[in-house]
Amino acid sequence: MISVSHLTKRYGTHLAVDDLSFEVGKGEVVGFLGPNGAGKSTTLRVLAGFAGMTSGVVTIDGRDIETDSFEARKRIGYMPEAVPLYGEMRVGEYLAFRAELKGVPRGRRRARVALAMEKSKVEDREMTLIGNLSKGYKQRVGLADALVADPPLLILDEPTAGLDPNQIREVREVIKGLGSDHTVLLSTHILSEVESSCGRVLVINRGRLVAEGSVAKIKSLQRSPGIEVRVRGDGALALAVITKDADVSRVDVERGDGEALLRCTWSKKSLDAPAASERIIASLVGAGAGVRAVAAVSSSLEEVFAELTRDGAAPEIRPIGDPEGAAEDA
Amino acid sequence: MRSFWPIFKRELFACFVTPLAWVLVCVFLLVQGMHFYLLVDFFANQSGVSSDQTPVQAFFGNTVLLYIVLFLLVPPITMRLFAEERRSGTIEPLMTAPVSSAAVVLAKYAAALVVYVFMWAPTVLYIVILRRTGEVDWHVVGSSYLGVLLVGAGYLSLGLLMSALTRSQFLALVLTAMVILVLFILGVGEFITREGSLVHEVCSHVSVWAQMNDFASGVVDTRRVVFDGTLIVLPLFVATRVVDTWRWS
Incomplete structure (x- = not known):
């Protein structure tokens, strides 16, 4: 449906998109995932025909x-980031206008607008x-606009x-429902966003x-950077146990009311975080430190990106059109 | 070009659903009504003095009144055409729909022209009033309105281009007013340059002042029409290229 090869986009000296295929x-x-300023919007604009490319073929x-x-x-059907709309029009009028603009024949316009509003x-x-309208409704009007001409x-x-x-x-639910009739490419900077609706991620x-x-x-690349342990008392005993573990590089203690x-932050070279967690919990319990709660510290997407880009090479790049990824969106 | 019609309709809708068009029409009719009253009053008190001037002629030419009105009211008609869409970002959904740049430019221009004609339409009543008290040469009236339409169409085209050049409506307004002023001053140059010199020739050719005097006297000179046509087509063409660059830059 979409084929992008060696897309490069330069704004003056700033390289926004660099040889993307x-x-x-x-x-x-498909989810298009990246931190703010990664070039997501620029790429989507090029795909939608609103920005030119410096080189490449789309x-x-x-x-x-x-x-x-x-x-x-x-x-x-393109929905721009800020969802700009004509504030002086009513929702129905706007969608009818967009349907006509996109060449929906007069006879089918009412039905298409009604269906897009329903979806x-x-x-x-x-x-x-x-x-x-509230922000949420505007967002959905933008979505209805993208849907109104029933584009593939x-x-x-x-x-x-x-x-x-x-x-x-609500919006996620709507998008999930679209997958059966349309090919969807959506951008986001939140990992959990793609989790709920996308089969494959770029x-x-x-x-x-x-x-x-x-x-x-x-998600498997999203390695937890450490664990949090809540213990009874002032935690002196637990601290002594944890600092002895070779996989922990650093411990921050926060003392509260009776607990x-x-x-704990894993050291950089530690590879088997689950085993290390098990070991630490077992030794804490064995020492009678009074463990009340244990949780893995979640890593942000930025940390995943840092991980992915650390050696300049992508560790998990797989051949394009991989059947495993495609099978999951069914 | 299929996309011309929906954009044209939406532009008109946007003009008349917001107060802007109505305010402009009101101000225009107020000012023109005052001009008409003053002119008729002037000519009514001129009995005895033989003059080849008529109120219709003075209303459309020979006085500075018309130019003040155009100078003040054309820029606000065109200022929002593109500047507003680019400021609010709505240009993005518009241009990512299957529309051609030419259709967008022409649809917006046609809408502005309709507002302009709508503004002038009630002034036909003035002529009808004149008809009740004296004779009116309908040919002169026709050529006068043709002149007003042609000059206005040229100004609107320039205004549309200015609106495409900036994201600020205010700047579009100022730029359009400046261009209209410069064109007018060039026309005045006809009277202050030496006859026979190149500057004089150029000035008299582009003079809106001389053009409206001609048209208001019933003289439709094809050179004037060609000049107005150029003033309409050239800015529209440039504006189309400008709109194209948004898509590909």
């Missing part, structure tokens, strides 16, 4: 985005001025950015593809 097959739901459903832009754009759950706001490909730029947790869940950092694979593979929280 990837493919998205028909019917896939085709949408076999249509070159530069030489056959009109035909390529017909096949895309993105904005039917109850059909007569509301867009300027008066949806490109969604941070569809849940700026929403509250309830709204995020990880991008500083304009380069650093990893590609199933959600499980990417202490010890934050």
